[in-house]
Amino acid sequence: MIAPPRVWWKPLGRLERSWFKLAFVWCIFLTAMMPLWFFLGRQNVPTTTYRVTAEQFQRQVDAFIQQYQVGTENGFPVVEPPPGSDVYMLARMWQWTPVLKLKRGATYRLHLSSTDVQHGFSLQPLNLNFMVLPGYDYVVTITPTTAGEFSVVCNEYCGIGHHLMIGKIIVTE
Amino acid sequence: MAVAAIPRRETTVFRTCSATGLKVDVAAERLIIANAVAAVVALLVGGILALLIALTRWQAIHLLNPVWFYRLTTLHGIDMLIAWIVFFEVAGLYFGSTVALNARMVKPAIGWLAFALMVVGGALLNIVVLTGGADVMFTAYVPLKAHPLFYLGYILFAVGALVAVGLFFTNIIVAKAEGRYEGSLPLFVFGLVTASIIATYTLLSGAMSLVPAFFWSLGWIENYDAGFYRNLFWGFGHPAQQINLAAMVAIWYVLAGITTGAVPLNEKLSRLAFILYILFINLGAAHHLLVDPGPSFAWKATNTSYAMYLAVLGSLIHAFSIPAAVEVALRRRGHKRGLLEWLRRAPWREPGFSALVISMIVFGWIGGVTGVTIGTEQINMMAHNTMRVPGHFHATVVGGTTLAFMGLTYYLIPLIFRRELKFKKLAIWQPYVYGIGMAIVSVGMVAAGLQGVARRHWDITFTQAPFQSPVPGTVHLALAVLGIGAIIAIIGGAMYLIVVLASVFTGKRVEPTSPTLVIDPPPAMGYLSEEEEKDPQLQPRGTFVLVLAFLMFFAAYYLSNWWLLGRAWMVR
Numbered sequence: 001m002i003a004p005p006r007v008w009w010k011p012l013g014r015l016e017r018s019w020f021k022l023a024f025v026w027c028i029f030l031t032a033m034m035p036l037w038f039f040l041g042r043q044n045v046p047t048t049t050y051r052v053t054a055e056q057f058q059r060q061v062d063a064f065i066q067q068y069q070v071g072t073e074n075g076f077p078v079v080e081p082p083p084g085s086d087v088y089m090l091a092r093m094w095q096w097t098p099v100l101k102l103k104r105g106a107t108y109r110l111h112l113s114s115t116d117v118q119h120g121f122s123l124q125p126l127n128l129n130f131m132v133l134p135g136y137d138y139v140v141t142i143t144p145t146t147a148g149e150f151s152v153v154c155n156e157y158c159g160i161g162h163h164l165m166i167g168k169i170i171v172t173e
Numbered sequence: 174m175a176v177a178a179i180p181r182r183e184t185t186v187f188r189t190c191s192a193t194g195l196k197v198d199v200a201a202e203r204l205i206i207a208n209a210v211a212a213v214v215a216l217l218v219g220g221i222l223a224l225l226i227a228l229t230r231w232q233a234i235h236l237l238n239p240v241w242f243y244r245l246t247t248l249h250g251i252d253m254l255i256a257w258i259v260f261f262e263v264a265g266l267y268f269g270s271t272v273a274l275n276a277r278m279v280k281p282a283i284g285w286l287a288f289a290l291m292v293v294g295g296a297l298l299n300i301v302v303l304t305g306g307a308d309v310m311f312t313a314y315v316p317l318k319a320h321p322l323f324y325l326g327y328i329l330f331a332v333g334a335l336v337a338v339g340l341f342f343t344n345i346i347v348a349k350a351e352g353r354y355e356g357s358l359p360l361f362v363f364g365l366v367t368a369s370i371i372a373t374y375t376l377l378s379g380a381m382s383l384v385p386a387f388f389w390s391l392g393w394i395e396n397y398d399a400g401f402y403r404n405l406f407w408g409f410g411h412p413a414q415q416i417n418l419a420a421m422v423a424i425w426y427v428l429a430g431i432t433t434g435a436v437p438l439n440e441k442l443s444r445l446a447f448i449l450y451i452l453f454i455n456l457g458a459a460h461h462l463l464v465d466p467g468p469s470f471a472w473k474a475t476n477t478s479y480a481m482y483l484a485v486l487g488s489l490i491h492a493f494s495i496p497a498a499v500e501v502a503l504r505r506r507g508h509k510r511g512l513l514e515w516l517r518r519a520p521w522r523e524p525g526f527s528a529l530v531i532s533m534i535v536f537g538w539i540g541g542v543t544g545v546t547i548g549t550e551q552i553n554m555m556a557h558n559t560m561r562v563p564g565h566f567h568a569t570v571v572g573g574t575t576l577a578f579m580g581l582t583y584y585l586i587p588l589i590f591r592r593e594l595k596f597k598k599l600a601i602w603q604p605y606v607y608g609i610g611m612a613i614v615s616v617g618m619v620a621a622g623l624q625g626v627a628r629r630h631w632d633i634t635f636t637q638a639p640f641q642s643p644v645p646g647t648v649h650l651a652l653a654v655l656g657i658g659a660i661i662a663i664i665g666g667a668m669y670l671i672v673v674l675a676s677v678f679t680g681k682r683v684e685p686t687s688p689t690l691v692i693d694p695p696p697a698m699g700y701l702s703e704e705e706e707k708d709p710q711l712q713p714r715g716t717f718v719l720v721l722a723f724l725m726f727f728a729a730y731y732l733s734n735w736w737l738l739g740r741a742w743m744v745r
């Protein structure tokens with residue numbers, strides 16, 4: 001805690017200088033990775049977003065379910081949309097609806113929104129996570145590359161029933 | 174605390190510290206004591222809550238019911254991250270702007286006003302949460318609504334903190350004007366100035382997010398956009414963490430000085446590192462919005478990387494400068510052999526030293542590495558809102574900042590409280606127990622999060638839900654590691670509280686004789702002479718090797734995350 005010497009703007013020591021350079025290069029590398037992956041990588045954060053009201057989104061989801069419903073599971077509609085189409089999943093306290101049936105290798109525009117509070121779309125066990133906010137239609141363009149049953153966990157605290165909120169995506173060959 | 178019973182003073186009364194020769198303004202001393210005691214009380218409450226929620230996340234024990242789990246998690250966040258940390262920081266700011274500069278507390282009454290606002294705000298938050306008025310987590314994301322008094326409590330607390338920061342700046346300016354110190358500010362105080370500049374804009378952003386939330390909860394505003402709130406809230410919540418960072422680094426320099434006699438090797442570089450914090454850290458709000466609808470890639474990538482990871486560069490500079498200063502100081506005292514003799518001969522029984530070392534390791538190796546990794550725009554998709562997030566910040570603000578604060582307390586008790594430190598043996602072991610426990614907690618959390626376990630979640634087995642999600646044994650293992658680490662860390666926390674409370678309330682009144690607790694005689698601080706600076710035996714070679722190892726570990730963890738991401742579904 002003693003006061004610094006009168007002249008404290010001295011040149012760096014040799015090792016200090018080496019470390020400073022190395023650290024700087026590492027920071028540049030970290031910076032470069034994101035745009036590189038943005039252009040070359042296959043997993044990027046979706047940015048397509050539309051404004052939507054709760055009523056509008058509810059209507060879109062209802063129409064979507066009506067058009068493509070193929071069954072029900074535990075009281076939830078199961079929906080099988082054509083490959084390559086726009087698909088919807090609605091979050092509300094404390095449900096994800098509908099259950100989606102997708103084809104491996106097909107690309108879908110998955111619309112996510114909430115009609116009440118904030119929720120978190122967490123696809124497990126893949127571990128891909130997106131925020132779902134009321135008022136925003138977040139379009140996740142997704143291509144399943146593995147088949148099987150996947151859970152959609154809610155991982156944004158959304159009230160006392162948060163741990164009851166789980167949905168499902170089935171991917172077939 | 175009988176705050177009202179402490180008489181206010183109009184004229185400054187100084188006492189001279191018998192151990193350090195510093196002049197201590199008695200009015201400043203009282204404020205430091207009051208804020209430090211409030212901090213410790215918050216830590217006590219927050220620690221009890223920590224045990225309860227950790228034993229709930231440990232799925233095999235699953236202690237609390239859901240309502241109380243969410244309620245106490247909300248309160249744990251508030252009492253720890255807000256009350257404990259900020260009260261302690263205010264004590265530190267008063268110390269840095271008066272005692273460390275031989276200066277006076279310009280307006281003690283304002284300090285008491287700030288204290289009262291913070292105590293009332295904090296109490297309000299605790300009462301509202303415990304009575305069930307705010308099961309919303311400390312982030313209180315709209316439109317999840319809490320009782321209006323909850324937002325009011327937040328606002329009062331923040332205003333109090335802002336007043337304290339203003340008082341800090343006033344003290345420094347007046348000290349300069351009155352010629353209480355010579356030349357430049359010591360590095361420690363410079364670090365606190367950094368923290369306070371960040372605090373000012375941070376608290377303003379906090380007000381911008383919470384004041385409308387308060388009006389909205391009262392029904393005066395009808396709609397409050399969820400995305401907008403998140404942006405403003407994190408404009409406060411994220412830089413607030415960098416206040417802790419700057420304060421912690423400042424304390425690292427102090428602990429290194431007291432326990433080894435280390436002085437900054439290059440003041441210019443260390444100060445530059447602090448300035449990088451001020452300039453770039455406010456961008457970090459984006460860390461919390463990386464997978465939000467709305468912002469573009471360019472916005473997210475620029476902000477999350479603090480322009481070009483320039484705030485990270487600041488931390489990397491300190492990561493070398495502080496251990497290097499310690500190494501040079503110890504080499505100078507004769508431990509010159511090989512690369513690492515100085516490390517073997519270091520004062521490991523001095524709690525300030527072990528707290529410094531463990532705090533740096535847990536902060537850097539676990540907290541820093543995981544933080545930069547999950548803060549990477551694309552990698553965040555695999556981390557957002559999973560247990561990787563609390564795993565990261567329990568290494569930074571708990572294993573790092575909290576432990577550094579704990580280490581410093583042991584020196585404040587004799588110097589400021591003027592009480593003999595009781596249970597010195599406990600104090601010697603405490604940093605090890607707490608630090609190792611916290612490292613285990615963090616690792617358990619990160620391991621669970623890597624497997625997708627959600628944070629703030631009562632039941633990952635979904636027993637009462639419409640669908641189940643298979644839970645592999647490795648997830649249960651990770652959560653058990655968390656729970657066991659938590660028990661160890663809680664024991665370490667209790668040791669700290671026992672030492673501090675016993676010393677403060679029952680310790681013998683003494684005039685301090687030595688700034689150190691174990692080392693005798695205390696190491697003298699001094700700058701190197703010209704010849705010494707060139708002496709090859711006095712170069713920080715050991716540190717250089719250690720930081721290289723750190724960088725390799727960092728790169729390995731970072732790159733393996735890209736590899737993991739590359740295996741996920743295609744998404745755009």
Ligand code: HEM
Pocket residue numbers: 220223224226227230246247249250251253254257258310311312563567570571575614627628629630658659660662663666
């Ligand atoms: C022995 C010490 C501690 C243990 C065992 C512990 C444990 C935990 C656990 C289990 C959670 C819940 C994680 C989740 O389910 O999302 C949590 C959350 C949290 N802890 Fe700690 N903690 C400790 C100390 C601290 C300290 C000292 C701080 C701050 C300085 C802190 C800040 C937080 C915050 C901010 C949260 C997030 C709450 C939220 O998600 O809203 N903790 N802690």
Ligand SMILES: [Cu+2]
Pocket residue numbers: 091092093094118119120154155156157158162165
């Ligand atoms: Cu939810």
Ligand SMILES: [Cu+2]
Pocket residue numbers: 119120154155156157158159162163165
């Ligand atoms: Cu939820």
